[in-house]
Amino acid sequence: MSRDTARVEAFSDAVIAVALTLMxxxxxxxxxxxxxxxxxxxxxxxxxxxFLAYVITFxxxxxxWLTHHNSWRYVIRVDQMLxxxxxxxxxxxxxxxxxxxxxxxxxRGSAVDQQIxxxxxxxxxxxxxxxxxxxxxxxxxxxxxxxxxxxxxAELVSRRYLLRPLLYLGAFAxxxxxxxxxLLAYLLLVAIYLIRGxxxxxxxxxxEAESR
Amino acid sequence: MSRDTARVEAFSDAVIAVALTLMxxxxxxxxxxxxxxxxxxxxxxxxxxxFLAYVITFxxxxxxWLTHHNSWRYVIRVDQMLxxxxxxxxxxxxxxxxxxxxxxxxxRGSAVDQQIxxxxxxxxxxxxxxxxxxxxxxxxxxxxxxxxxxxxxAELVSRRYLLRPLLYLGAFAxxxxxxxxxLLAYLLLVAIYLIRGxxxxxxxxxxEAESR
Amino acid sequence: MSRDTARVEAFSDAVIAVALTLMxxxxxxxxxxxxxxxxxxxxxxxxxxxFLAYVITFxxxxxxWLTHHNSWRYVIRVDQMLxxxxxxxxxxxxxxxxxxxxxxxxxRGSAVDQQIxxxxxxxxxxxxxxxxxxxxxxxxxxxxxxxxxxxxxAELVSRRYLLRPLLYLGAFAxxxxxxxxxLLAYLLLVAIYLIRGxxxxxxxxxxEAESR
Amino acid sequence: MSRDTARVEAFSDAVIAVALTLMxxxxxxxxxxxxxxxxxxxxxxxxxxxFLAYVITFxxxxxxWLTHHNSWRYVIRVDQMLxxxxxxxxxxxxxxxxxxxxxxxxxRGSAVDQQIxxxxxxxxxxxxxxxxxxxxxxxxxxxxxxxxxxxxxAELVSRRYLLRPLLYLGAFAxxxxxxxxxLLAYLLLVAIYLIRGxxxxxxxxxxEAESR
Numbered sequence: 145m146s147r148d149t150a151r152v153e154a155f156s157d158a159v160i161a162v163a164l165t166l167m168x169x170x171x172x173x174x175x176x177x178x179x180x181x182x183x184x185x186x187x188x189x190x191x192x193x194x195f196l197a198y199v200i201t202f203x204x205x206x207x208x209w210l211t212h213h214n215s216w217r218y219v220i221r222v223d224q225m226l227x228x229x230x231x232x233x234x235x236x237x238x239x240x241x242x243x244x245x246x247x248x249x250x251x252r253g254s255a256v257d258q259q260i261x262x263x264x265x266x267x268x269x270x271x272x273x274x275x276x277x278x279x280x281x282x283x284x285x286x287x288x289x290x291x292x293x294x295x296x297x298a299e300l301v302s303r304r305y306l307l308r309p310l311l312y313l314g315a316f317a318x319x320x321x322x323x324x325x326x327l328l329a330y331l332l333l334v335a336i337y338l339i340r341g342x343x344x345x346x347x348x349x350x351x352e353a354e355s356r
Numbered sequence: 357m358s359r360d361t362a363r364v365e366a367f368s369d370a371v372i373a374v375a376l377t378l379m380x381x382x383x384x385x386x387x388x389x390x391x392x393x394x395x396x397x398x399x400x401x402x403x404x405x406x407f408l409a410y411v412i413t414f415x416x417x418x419x420x421w422l423t424h425h426n427s428w429r430y431v432i433r434v435d436q437m438l439x440x441x442x443x444x445x446x447x448x449x450x451x452x453x454x455x456x457x458x459x460x461x462x463x464r465g466s467a468v469d470q471q472i473x474x475x476x477x478x479x480x481x482x483x484x485x486x487x488x489x490x491x492x493x494x495x496x497x498x499x500x501x502x503x504x505x506x507x508x509x510a511e512l513v514s515r516r517y518l519l520r521p522l523l524y525l526g527a528f529a530x531x532x533x534x535x536x537x538x539l540l541a542y543l544l545l546v547a548i549y550l551i552r553g554x555x556x557x558x559x560x561x562x563x564e565a566e567s568r
Numbered sequence: 569m570s571r572d573t574a575r576v577e578a579f580s581d582a583v584i585a586v587a588l589t590l591m592x593x594x595x596x597x598x599x600x601x602x603x604x605x606x607x608x609x610x611x612x613x614x615x616x617x618x619f620l621a622y623v624i625t626f627x628x629x630x631x632x633w634l635t636h637h638n639s640w641r642y643v644i645r646v647d648q649m650l651x652x653x654x655x656x657x658x659x660x661x662x663x664x665x666x667x668x669x670x671x672x673x674x675x676r677g678s679a680v681d682q683q684i685x686x687x688x689x690x691x692x693x694x695x696x697x698x699x700x701x702x703x704x705x706x707x708x709x710x711x712x713x714x715x716x717x718x719x720x721x722a723e724l725v726s727r728r729y730l731l732r733p734l735l736y737l738g739a740f741a742x743x744x745x746x747x748x749x750x751l752l753a754y755l756l757l758v759a760i761y762l763i764r765g766x767x768x769x770x771x772x773x774x775x776e777a778e779s780r
Numbered sequence: 781m782s783r784d785t786a787r788v789e790a791f792s793d794a795v796i797a798v799a800l801t802l803m804x805x806x807x808x809x810x811x812x813x814x815x816x817x818x819x820x821x822x823x824x825x826x827x828x829x830x831f832l833a834y835v836i837t838f839x840x841x842x843x844x845w846l847t848h849h850n851s852w853r854y855v856i857r858v859d860q861m862l863x864x865x866x867x868x869x870x871x872x873x874x875x876x877x878x879x880x881x882x883x884x885x886x887x888r889g890s891a892v893d894q895q896i897x898x899x900x901x902x903x904x905x906x907x908x909x910x911x912x913x914x915x916x917x918x919x920x921x922x923x924x925x926x927x928x929x930x931x932x933x934a935e936l937v938s939r940r941y942l943l944r945p946l947l948y949l950g951a952f953a954x955x956x957x958x959x960x961x962x963l964l965a966y967l968l969l970v971a972i973y974l975i976r977g978x979x980x981x982x983x984x985x986x987x988e989a990e991s992r
Contacts, residue, residue: 151577151637153363158585161370170596171454172382206443213363224768231630242595344436365787373794383878384806418867556860575789575849582797594808652974655842666807
């Protein structure tokens with residue numbers, strides 16, 4: 145692995161780490177804008193959506209980190225285009241706290257508001273998934289991946305990555321039926337991607353991780 | 357140590373570093389919302405709880421970093437589940453500034469408010485301790501720790517980690533007697549864990565650290 | 569490469585990563601200050617400039633990261649002055665989100681406001697470009713670059729870096745004709761610098777990256 | 781150098797990087813709270829102190845990073861106490877943006893307000909310098925520094941570090957004469973410490989940096 149690859153990983157991780165903790169800034173501020181004479185129980189009742197947005201953001205951005213971590217294990221070289229694709233992906237990742245916040249804010253809004261905030265949210269998630277896929281395809285096409293990567297495994301991983309935006313679109317479509325159902329579908333998708341699939345870290349971390 | 361382990365450590369450190377400095381953002385904002393005609397002395401009198409929350413957060417999150425640092429020295433491999441457990445632990449860590457803020461905000465509130473904010477706080481700290489323990493147990497069970505780790509030492513470390521959530525629950529119980537006493541109990545616990553125990557860095561840092 | 573160089577890169581990357589995500593904090597807050605009875609469509613109409621500032625910031629700061637990344641690949645030693653020049657450059661980088669925000673805020677303001685905010689913006693960008701160039705010249709002059717760097721390539725890279733502040737000044741001048749045209753000129757400049765030039769990562773990342 | 785040392789450096793750098801960029805968050809917010817009908821020129825007149833606080837913070841925190849960077853080059857081992865001392869130092873560093881903000885906010889306040897805000901500021905800076913010195917002394921005493929470090933150089937470096945808090949106290953005393961003079965004295969001190977002294981990186985970065 146070249147020094148460049150390590151630096152790109154570290155930079156991506158820093159952006160993702162800040163994005164993860166952005167929602168905690170939001171939590172901090174919620175408590176301060178309320179009427180000071182309100183008691184804590186009613187405050188919490190008004191704020192439960194902030195907690196929901198915090199958990200959703202952590203789940204989705206955390207899963208993106210895991211996927212990024214798993215896919216970059218195979219990258220041994222970088223070129224200018226891969227860095228640009230990675231940066232655009234990070235732009236969408238850093239916008240996810242904002243969109244998750246909108247989503248949870250409008251859970252009790254009008255049907256139109258719910259659908260628009262769901263559309264903004266799915267826009268950020270789809271943008272991330274799209275540029276993640278483009279970066280992966282580019283790395284495969286330009287020979288930036290380790291030669292140790294079995295072509296059949298690479299093919300399986302590619303298909304798995306490609307499936308993700310399609311599933312997100314499916315979860316988005318459910319918002320026209322019920323916005324909370326749509327939210328649960330997103331969380332279900334995260335859970336599915338946390339289950340080990342091709343290209344993920346092996347159970348017990350033997351062999352492969354060690355030989356590098 | 358594999359490259360994966362180093363990357364997980366760096367990512368965890370970034371999240372913890374942002375969580376540590378979140379309270380400083382809070383400090384910055386406190387000064388701005390007050391009446392501009394108030395003089396600085398009365399401002400500071402109103403703000404002392406913000407300083408308290410800052411110190412508590414730094415003490416607790418700093419101690420979590422130390423413990424994380426000490427335990428990950430033994431991790432030589434990672435798998436998908438360990439990463440997920442680590443991410444959930446980080447979710448609780450990043451929520452600690454918010455809960456410490458609530459705790460200090462309600463020190464002078466009603467008894468019910470004090471107990472609820474203490475419960476929220478202990479929830480974040482217990483969640484962190486729980487997933488920290490789960491990650492440690494998982495790493496031991498799946499053989500992700502260095503074979504150089506003496507099984508008796510591993511056992512001692514495990515017990516010490518397990519004790520932490522129980523002590524937190526004890527400190528929480530005190531809130532029903534006196535909330536400030538409960539806060540002092542938390543700080544005492546942090547101090548106790550800063551004292552060297554099994555699995556911590558050796559005094560003078562000889563031997564072990566070097567041989568790696 | 570010495571350990572010092574790696575640490576300076578990691579520190580610079582952390583500052584740049586936080587600067588990149590600062591605009592996301594801004595996005596989060598925009599949603600909260602509006603009248604709660606306003607519907608989401610009219611909110612978004614009022615907020616489109618926040619999205620624009622977010623994209624501009626990401627484009628410019630992202631491009632700065634790329635350029636920094638490419639130029640520091642050649643640095644093998646650091647001295648005190650290089651660190652100071654790098655720190656001052658980071659000071660201007662961290663101010664870019666603020667200036668981009670001002671720029672987008674005043675797109676619909678009076679002509680004077682547009683020109684002042686454009687001047688503040690170009691001030692931050694020129695300051696960054698100036699100290700970036702100073703750091704590069706210093707590193708060349710003091711022999712801090714790798715001896716593998718072809719002097720003719722170094723010369724080409726130097727000229728390319730030097731051109732950047734001049735182009736920024738050109739884009740700034742356009743604000744006296746039309747502020748939106750000026751903004752588009754900035755984005756065009758970013759796009760131009762993303763195209764591979766001398767000193768950038770080679771296509772396919774072969775050879776050079778590997779031999780290190 | 782052990783892996784522990786590198787991780788402590790990376791963590792410290794992340795905290796310092798976030799502290800550096802905290803003031804940029806502050807800048808972003810200043811622009812938003814003003815009356816929307818105010819024009820940009822009068823806004824900037826009201827905000828010049830925010831820019832001053834931004835530059836002061838960057839100068840002081842940047843200089844702390846440089847000093848930290850220079851002193852940790854000699855650390856080859858860490859123990860529990862060194863980590864705790866380093867964490868307490870970081871707690872003071874992360875509070876500097878808040879205190880610099882107070883300082884610049886009260887430049888035009890009453891004499892008492894000026895002196896109190898200067899006292900808070902010097903408190904944070906002295907706390908940082910104190911724990912920085914304690915960490916350095918501890919590392920020397922417990923043999924955590926590289927054996928290559930010439931004892932005479934170590935002695936010179938120790939004295940230089942010790943001088944810093946005394947100079948800060950001197951700059952603080954000037955606030956009773958004139959607060960702006962006191963501020964200039966702080967900036968002068970930063971400039972003095974940026975000049976190469978014993979233990980800093982050698983000019984041209986030869987020899988020493990390379991041999992590691």
